[in-house]
Amino acid sequence: MNSTRDIDALIDLMAKLPGLGPRSARRAVLHLIRKRALLLSPLADQMQQVAATARECLNCGNVGTADICDICESEKRANGELCVVEDVADLWAMERSGVFKGRYHVLGGTLSALDAIGPQELRIPRLLDRVQSEGVSEVILALNATIDGQTTAHYIADQLEGQVQLTSLAQGVPIGGELDYLDDGTITAAMRARKQL
Amino acid sequence: MNSTRDIDALIDLMAKLPGLGPRSARRAVLHLIRKRALLLSPLADQMQQVAATARECLNCGNVGTADICDICESEKRANGELCVVEDVADLWAMERSGVFKGRYHVLGGTLSALDAIGPQELRIPRLLDRVQSEGVSEVILALNATIDGQTTAHYIADQLEGQVQLTSLAQGVPIGGELDYLDDGTITAAMRARKQL
Ligand SMILES: [Zn+2]
Ligand SMILES: [Zn+2]
Numbered sequence: 383m384n385s386t387r388d389i390d391a392l393i394d395l396m397a398k399l400p401g402l403g404p405r406s407a408r409r410a411v412l413h414l415i416r417k418r419a420l421l422l423s424p425l426a427d428q429m430q431q432v433a434a435t436a437r438e439c440l441n442c443g444n445v446g447t448a449d450i451c452d453i454c455e456s457e458k459r460a461n462g463e464l465c466v467v468e469d470v471a472d473l474w475a476m477e478r479s480g481v482f483k484g485r486y487h488v489l490g491g492t493l494s495a496l497d498a499i500g501p502q503e504l505r506i507p508r509l510l511d512r513v514q515s516e517g518v519s520e521v522i523l524a525l526n527a528t529i530d531g532q533t534t535a536h537y538i539a540d541q542l543e544g545q546v547q548l549t550s551l552a553q554g555v556p557i558g559g560e561l562d563y564l565d566d567g568t569i570t571a572a573m574r575a576r577k578q579l
Numbered sequence: 580m581n582s583t584r585d586i587d588a589l590i591d592l593m594a595k596l597p598g599l600g601p602r603s604a605r606r607a608v609l610h611l612i613r614k615r616a617l618l619l620s621p622l623a624d625q626m627q628q629v630a631a632t633a634r635e636c637l638n639c640g641n642v643g644t645a646d647i648c649d650i651c652e653s654e655k656r657a658n659g660e661l662c663v664v665e666d667v668a669d670l671w672a673m674e675r676s677g678v679f680k681g682r683y684h685v686l687g688g689t690l691s692a693l694d695a696i697g698p699q700e701l702r703i704p705r706l707l708d709r710v711q712s713e714g715v716s717e718v719i720l721a722l723n724a725t726i727d728g729q730t731t732a733h734y735i736a737d738q739l740e741g742q743v744q745l746t747s748l749a750q751g752v753p754i755g756g757e758l759d760y761l762d763d764g765t766i767t768a769a770m771r772a773r774k775q776l
Contacts, residue, residue, distance in 0.1 A: 386643050392625045400610050401603045410596045412667055415633045415642050421595055422630040428589045429623035436612045445612050446583050470609055
């Protein structure tokens with residue numbers, strides 16, 4: 383079936399998205415073909431647009447459409463608080479809660495001996511620089527309550543000890559839980575009850 | 580955060596895909612941004628391509644890139660057997676099993692009193708025409724083993740009674756099961772053991 387090659391190629395690409403296997407990719411593509419004017423064309427255009435403009439902030443690792451993201455650019459966010467998260471999804475979760483008014487630092491993962499991910503593989507050197515150069519008074523370690531997350535938090539706390547106030551999210555983050563799964567209220571409570579390390 | 584408007588718009592569109600909610604859409608978009616050269620751009624191009632070329636076969640309802648699909652065009656498939664399925668995903672599942680060498684007819688759903696879907700809302704009139712005009716000797720009703728699927732099969736069987744040999748998939752389709760979930764072997768067994776109505 384030569385003339386369905388384009389459709390098969392689209393299914394193969396869709397199946398590479400997290401959470402979609404071959405079967406759900408086929409379902410999604412059939413849905414897109416049925417709604418090609420209302421959904422497929424706008425989606426293709428929007429992907430083109432994001433592919434052309436999206437980039438990671440050179441300062442904090444957030445995604446946006448400029449070399450320096452809106453949060454890093456905003457003077458209002460320069461309140462001396464720096465919230466360290468594992469990835470951009472966690473930053474978005476924090477922003478949805480609306481509780482945090484400072485800036486972020488996205489590590490891009492956690493330290494992991496098993497996967498050979500050391501401080502140089504994450505944005506940890508850049509974090510240490512920022513604490514010096516941006517007049518940071520408090521670093522909030524908002525890492526996931528997983529073993530790797532907490533190992534990473536302790537490593538960073540060791541590096542920054544004595545230079546800055548160090549806090550971590552406290553009550554509300556369940557054991558083994560991931561920030562991006564929490565509701566806004568839980569994140570707000572955890573932020574308000576953050577404790578000194 | 581004005582400059583993330585494009586990214587937010589992409590998330591909103593992705594969340595309209597079946598099986599993706601807001602959270603998995605955010606995850607998918609972050610993944611796409613990380614892999615924008617390897618995945619996002621090719622996916623956007625492929626969607627553009629499919630949006631421009633995909634259409635439903637005017638004869639059988641299959642999707643392809645021509646007004647009449649490859650299966651309907653192929654003389655090899657004109658063996659007198661016509662397999663009636665609910666939707667294109669079921670046709671694809673049958674084709675993956677490789678057991679069926681005839682042509683298809685995609686109804687586009689099932690009869691449903693609740694949703695006010697009658698024969699005119701499906702491709703049933705076209706099916707009755709095809710049985711006459713294409714020299715069909717056997718109609719295989721490969722509908723899902725659901726109440727609506729079986730109601731639809733009985734309706735079609737009543738309409739075609741006496742005009743053509745009527746069969747249905749037999750062993751292998753579990754009660755309440757849907758074709759698109761079955762493995763190829765099960766579909767093959769069900770097709771080989773099809774029984775006369
Ligand atoms: Zn930034
Ligand atoms: Zn066709």
